Amino acid sequence: MNSIRSLRGAKTSPFEHFSALTLQIVIDCVFGGSNSGLDVPRLIHDWHVMTSNLSQFFLWAMLFGKDLAPYLPFPSVIKTLRTTRMIQSTIRSAIQHKKRL
Numbered sequence: 001m002n003s004i005r006s007l008r009g010a011k012t013s014p015f016e017h018f019s020a021l022t023l024q025i026v027i028d029c030v031f032g033g034s035n036s037g038l039d040v041p042r043l044i045h046d047w048h049v050m051t052s053n054l055s056q057f058f059l060w061a062m063l064f065g066k067d068l069a070p071y072l073p074f075p076s077v078i079k080t081l082r083t084t085r086m087i088q089s090t091i092r093s094a095i096q097h098k099k100r101l
Contacts, residue, residue, distance in 0.1 A: 019051065020044045037097045043090060050083040057081075 004017075023044055031038060056076035061069035070081055 016048055019047060023047050031094050031098060036094050038090060038094050043087065046083050046087050046090075050080055050087065053080040053083075 007017075024040060027033065027036060027038055027040055027043070053076040056074070057069065057080040060072055060074060060077055064072060069077065
């Protein structure tokens with residue numbers, strides 16, 4: 001609720017705002033919030049980059065097939081796959097960190 005109040009009437013994208021809010025809730029519940037070792041602002045940014053390119057990625061997958069789509073040299077494909085790998089790597093590191101605790 002504080003994040004909504006902090007906007008103070010500024011224009012924002014509901015998708016971006018609630019996507020960041022739900023991601024923050026998931027991180028808090030699954031990884032323990034600030035003790036997780038996750039860079040939450042970076043994850044929120046990466047999540048936004050990935051989701052904003054997903055529709056184009058799915059379009060290429062429908063047109064060229066899901067097996068060929070990851071190899072297409074289109075910016076939306078490259079951004080989606082690169083960002084997905086970064087998020088996966090970050091989550092794997094957080095899981096390993098949590099296992100060590």
